[in-house]
Amino acid sequence: MRVLFVAGRSPSGLLHMLPLARALVHSGHRVRVWCRAQSCDAVARAGLVPVLGDPTATATLWRPDLLVGEPTGLGGMDAGAMSAVPMVCYLPYLPYRPAYPPPGTDLTPDVWVDPCPPSLRADGVPGAWSVCCEAYEPAGDDPLWPAARSSRPRVLIVGGSPEPGGYGGRQSDLFHRSVEGASALDLDVLIRYGHDQPWSRLLPGCAAVVHQGDAGAVYAAALHGVPQLSLNSGYPEERRAGALLEESGIGRCLYAAEPDRQTSGLRLRFHIAELVHGGRALPAASRLSRSISELARAQSLVPRLEALAGAARD
Template identity: 50%
Template sequence: MRVLFSAGLGMPAVLRLVLLARALQAAGNEVRFCCPARARYRVARAGLVPVLADPHQFSRAWRPDLVVHDPLCPDSTAMAAMSGVPTVGYLPYAQPPLSPRPTVWIDPCPPPLRARPEPGAWHVRCDAYELPGKPVPRPAGLPLLPRVCIAGVPTGTRPEDRRRARLFQRVAEGAESLGLQLLVLTGDDHPWSLLLPGCVVVVHGGDEGVVYAAARFGVSQLVLPAGERERRAGARLEQAGIGRCLSDDELAGDPSMLRLRFHIAELVNGGRVLPTAARLGMAIARMPPPADLVPDIEALMR
């Protein structure tokens, strides 16, 4: 049977879909993968066939039996809707998906982080395919000092990017002033299984990929939200008791170093946050991996 995957612009979404695509291909299905040009190398290295042609034209010519797509990408959603075959969509974390609804939702979000469960969704562990594209700053062994990972530091030249980069820098300075070990990452494609063990806090902007990675490894989180979607993500972490999200007032201007130090120290020193994050990581480990969904997905094509 033929399965067409269609991912959006975000690398974390691509890498999550890659795991399911590999599992379906290993079960004997013919798989093709539509994705942005910058992700095709990752897809090919994962042993899959990336689509080089226009996705809509390819879908009409190839005629898949099923489409698995990113429901936050308009092009992917439109292609899935026009395919005329069963569709599977990964339920987004903190943003309403586009219409129309797929035949089946797959929900990778750990239940404590899902504000309103989707009836009938298939739950799956929030894994993502890892393939380092270049050498990564892998820390050696367990740290003697608590380690703080800062991920998603903006690298753009817009005033907003520079302002947010300064905010991340202030957080890094606050962590260093507390005598903590720092691991600073840029970009959106990281081998989390190498980087997160040994970390006690992950500081990020609310990106879904980082939220899931930190939750999977039982690490507490500090969110510096870039917008309303990221603010909702951070609020859910606070409600679940595994993190902290800075408010608009705390983000305005040049945030107080004393307040930043307080939030970091609060997360590092535990309280209820560290054990709650660790318990969530253990609960996620017991969730079904993407490969367990293959029989149910194949049943949709019969």
């Protein structure tokens, strides 16, 4: 069976599809991953074959038996070229379900895959295949924590770019103040940049994780039962996601549009201290982690995908 994966705009979304791509390869199937140039290294490090160029042309020439993708990737596919190929689509970030078909197309996935923990999905798709929110992690033995570990509570702070302008405006300022605030609380702080993180080595032992609302960080913290503080830019979907984190009790949310620098700095330190030293977030995050551990893993979807492709050929 030939399977073409089509990545969307989100690097985290791609990383959440890679465990399924690797499971298919290990089961003897041929897999190609269409992605943007900046994601080629991540795909290659996962032992998969990245493909650039026009995804429609790739599909026409390679003639896959199955297409797996994300809403932001599938929307660019030509409906006519893919009309005879079953499509499997991963649901996106926490707070919403995508509108389908995308404007100007008649694409409708045959199957939705939902990697979001059920208690965090505000509006699911009936019949979606639920799967554990695991993501591919880079291998390596880089020192994640200082050699001499501190007895202080650990906080992981993750951002997208080491440059102050890498986030844009107030969200960048809020991120850098979170580093200052955690350090002022006398915590053991680790700062990491980028979406491609070895979460299973970073998160165990952490009292909290601070991130900028990226789905990969949200899912990883939920999987490992770590309370989280989301620094949101204020886009509607991020606001809904932040509200959902607070409603579920697993974290807190602070918005970049906070007008008063001093007030937002105090609130930021308060939220970090609350997550580290008490509150309801830790037991809620632990319960969520246990429920996630009961969900199916990516490899369990392989027989179902084989059956879907086989039915289409028949």
